[in-house]
Amino acid sequence: MVAQPHKYLPKRSLSVVGCPFSGGQHRSGVDIGPTTLVERGLINEIRTLGWDVEFTGHQAFAHLKPASDPDDGKLKNPRYVSSVTRAVADTVGQVCKAGRFPLIIGGDHSLGIGTIVGVMQKYPDACVIWVDAHADINTPETTASGNIHGCPLSFVTGLANPPTESFAWVPKCLDFSRLAYIGLRDVDFHEKQFILENNIAAFSMHHIDKYGIGKVVDMALARVNPDLSRPIHLSFDVDGMDPSVAPSTGTPVRGGLSWRESMYICEALHETGCLVAMDIMEVNPSLANTPEEAEITISAGLSLARCALGDTLL
Numbered sequence: 001m002v003a004q005p006h007k008y009l010p011k012r013s014l015s016v017v018g019c020p021f022s023g024g025q026h027r028s029g030v031d032i033g034p035t036t037l038v039e040r041g042l043i044n045e046i047r048t049l050g051w052d053v054e055f056t057g058h059q060a061f062a063h064l065k066p067a068s069d070p071d072d073g074k075l076k077n078p079r080y081v082s083s084v085t086r087a088v089a090d091t092v093g094q095v096c097k098a099g100r101f102p103l104i105i106g107g108d109h110s111l112g113i114g115t116i117v118g119v120m121q122k123y124p125d126a127c128v129i130w131v132d133a134h135a136d137i138n139t140p141e142t143t144a145s146g147n148i149h150g151c152p153l154s155f156v157t158g159l160a161n162p163p164t165e166s167f168a169w170v171p172k173c174l175d176f177s178r179l180a181y182i183g184l185r186d187v188d189f190h191e192k193q194f195i196l197e198n199n200i201a202a203f204s205m206h207h208i209d210k211y212g213i214g215k216v217v218d219m220a221l222a223r224v225n226p227d228l229s230r231p232i233h234l235s236f237d238v239d240g241m242d243p244s245v246a247p248s249t250g251t252p253v254r255g256g257l258s259w260r261e262s263m264y265i266c267e268a269l270h271e272t273g274c275l276v277a278m279d280i281m282e283v284n285p286s287l288a289n290t291p292e293e294a295e296i297t298i299s300a301g302l303s304l305a306r307c308a309l310g311d312t313l314l
Contacts, residue, residue, distance in 0.1 A: 003310070004273030008123075008231055014051045014101040014309070016043060017091055018058030021084050023065075023077045024110025024149035027250045029286025034058055034105040036285050037301050045302060046103070049310045054100065059091065074146040078166035081148045085114035086169055092118025096277065103305060106281040108250070109136055109237050112152035113170060116233065119277045120156075120173040123231040126276065127178040127224035131265060132237040133253040135184060135191040135202070140164050142190035149282075150188075153179065159194060176200050178230070180220040182265060183208070183240040186253045205255055213261040217268045228272050235279040236266070236304055238297060248288040248297035259300070266307035278308050 006012070018034035035058060046053050064083040072078035088104070092115050095102040104115050109132070119126055130136070130153065137153040138144075139160045154160040157179065158172030180201035187195070187204075195202045201223035203216045211219070225232060238246045242256035257265075269275045283301045288294035303311075 003271040007273045008276050009099065009101050011099065012051045013099060014046060014053050014103055015095045016046075016053065016055040017088070017095065017102050017104045018055070019088055019104060019107040019111050020058050021061055021107040021111060023080045023084060024108040025147040025250055026076075027284065027287065030106070030108050030250055030282060030284040032285060033283035033301070034107060036298055037105050037280070037283065040298055040302060042105070042302055042305060045306055046309055049306065051101075051309060059087065061087070071146065072164045072166050073140050074143050075140050075148055075151075075164060075166070076146040077148070078164060081110050082166040082169070085111060085117075088114030089117035089121075092277070093121035096122035102277045103309075104277070104279045105301070106279065108149040109235075109281045110148040110152055111281065112136065112235050112279060113155050113167075115235065115277065115279050116152070116156045116174055117170060119233045123233075123276055124173070125178075126231040126233050127180070128174060128233045128235060129180050129182060129220060129224070129265075129269065130235050131182045131240040131257075131262075132235075133183060133186050133239045133256055134237070134251065135181060135187045135195065137191050137194050138188060139190075142188070144188065159198075178224050180224045182216060182220055183257050185255055186251075205257075208257070208261065213257075213264050214268070217265055221272070225272075225274065228274055230274065231276040232269055232272065232274045233277040234266070234269055234275060234308060235281070237281045238283050238300055238304075241300060246297045246300045247293040249282045249284050250287065251282075262300070263303060263307045266304050267312070270308050270310055275308060278305070280304055
């Protein structure tokens with residue numbers, strides 16, 4: 001595919017939205033992922049690609065943490081996660097409405113509630129490409145862990161119906177026909193049922209082994225954006241990558257995307273001219289066993305951003 005002129009952002013304006021948040025899961029350290037990526041040169045690397053980059057500092061969430069946050073059924077930290085994702089939705093919505101590309105760096109993937117709601121405020125017909133080892137579509141009833149980073153898609157698709165009181169603000173804004181997974185390999189029983197019952201486009205590592213990453217990206221787009229008439233929101237959890245190339249993350253699963261497969265996804269979506277938003281989630285340098293593990297995971301996050309924003313091999 002030859003890179004197309006951008007259909008929605010001809011001025012190449014971008015805002016980095018740093019979301020140092022770990023409340024959607026139980027491991028500490030994922031909140032330092034955004035600060036580390038910025039410290040390692042993210043802003044300058046994007047500017048070298050010709051983007052006008054706005055970054056005014058990371059989002060502040062400490063004031064949103066309630067003094068008491070008891071479980072809501074199975075869900076852990078429900079009020080805190082709800083308040084943070086609502087704030088993120090407002091910020092991302094403002095960025096999109098200003099005609100800028102939001103590059104959201106997290107933080108755990110519960111933030112996907114806010115990023116998707118925010119993008120849909122400007123682009124209500126957008127499709128979502130969710131790159132992840134996990135489906136993240138458990139409902140408040142089916143989640144085994146209670147960690148909300150495994151549930152964001154159930155809220156925005158309306159599968160969590162009715163939503164818990166804490167998340168009553170979340171609109172049903174993403175139709176199943178506009179969601180595609182790439183890289184799945186650790187999917188819970190109920191999630192498999194949800195995917196099959198709702199005919200969600202889902203491409204596991206088996207499909208990538210069988211068809212190759214280029215064909216899989218084409219098949220995913222054929223399902224959710226066949227004539228490239230819709231904006232695209234890419235939500236990339238670095239645990240979608242194999243632990244050999246992104247080990248420093250909270251829920252690594254072996255047998256994942258290679259470095260080049262991961263970068264190809266980003267390159268191909270950039271080439272459509274339809275990519276309007278991107279999440280890079282779950283970079284957690286604190287979980288590295290060695291400095292080298294932290295470094296290659298941070299490098300992966302930086303490379304994903306560059307490839308999605310127009311960096312090419314030639």
